[in-house]
Amino acid sequence: MRIFKVIWQFLKDIYKNRYTIYQLTKRDYKSKYIGSNLGFAWSIIQPFVMITVLWFVFTKGLKVGPMGGGDVPFVAWLTIGIIAWDLFATTLMGATNVFQEYSYLVKKINFRFSILPIVKLLSSSITHCFLLIIGMVVLLSNGISFSFYWFQGIYYFFASLVLLLGLSWITSSIQVFHKDISQIVTTVLQVGFWATPIFWDFSMVPEKYQFLFKLNPMFYIVEGYRRSFIYHAPFWEARDIGLYFWITTLTILILGIVTFKKLKPHFADVL
Numbered sequence: 001m002r003i004f005k006v007i008w009q010f011l012k013d014i015y016k017n018r019y020t021i022y023q024l025t026k027r028d029y030k031s032k033y034i035g036s037n038l039g040f041a042w043s044i045i046q047p048f049v050m051i052t053v054l055w056f057v058f059t060k061g062l063k064v065g066p067m068g069g070g071d072v073p074f075v076a077w078l079t080i081g082i083i084a085w086d087l088f089a090t091t092l093m094g095a096t097n098v099f100q101e102y103s104y105l106v107k108k109i110n111f112r113f114s115i116l117p118i119v120k121l122l123s124s125s126i127t128h129c130f131l132l133i134i135g136m137v138v139l140l141s142n143g144i145s146f147s148f149y150w151f152q153g154i155y156y157f158f159a160s161l162v163l164l165l166g167l168s169w170i171t172s173s174i175q176v177f178h179k180d181i182s183q184i185v186t187t188v189l190q191v192g193f194w195a196t197p198i199f200w201d202f203s204m205v206p207e208k209y210q211f212l213f214k215l216n217p218m219f220y221i222v223e224g225y226r227r228s229f230i231y232h233a234p235f236w237e238a239r240d241i242g243l244y245f246w247i248t249t250l251t252i253l254i255l256g257i258v259t260f261k262k263l264k265p266h267f268a269d270v271l
Helices: 001-018 019-033 041-061 074-096 111-141 148-175 181-194 207-214 217-229 235-271
Strands: none
Touching: 001 111, 001 181, 001 235, 019 111, 041 074, 041 111, 074 111, 074 148, 074 181, 074 217, 074 235, 111 148, 111 217, 111 235, 148 181, 148 217, 207 217, 217 235
């Protein structure tokens, strides 16, 4: 019951500090590209280059054909997977260092710095929206028609944010005391990219080992984006993996709250 009170208080803090969150998000997004001639275009260029390189290597070099049973162009299939993963990786890397980045706010007595991970989530979400627009263009240009199931992507986007909030509270709180956490997160994300079916088809995995890959919460998100934008399948068809995802995500969220609450009294002394 106490956990629910903490969550409710956090939601109230978000509403109460909505203008501050808006201003910090705008500033955070702009600060990434200060001094850069191309500005925010870099947030689009980097994943675009990754998609192009992987597409070229796998279709031209390794001669990989259409995915999803042979009827989905590889570039469309890859693009949606990259977009889903980019939100997760970019946000988690940025949020891990958020308390150090905004240490001047953490030291303010009256500032609710528990909202700082929200700033990173919203900042990355802006780029995510631009990438989704590009992804839709790629889908349409490759013969995948528009469907109202595309709006189902909002559900998977929300699911990503809840997962990221819990993970961000854990990694950012520990990072204040142990600087190696950011390097660990980077390494785990590198492994996670290759272990998640982003550029390879999950059907390639022997059935007896598939459950191991499904333990990764991002499996549900990546496949969910594809179910929405490519296969036009309702999310409730994946009930079992969806139930596992939410149990895991809410557990991570609770662990994040507990970790943050336990460590936050010591932040100002260390930063």
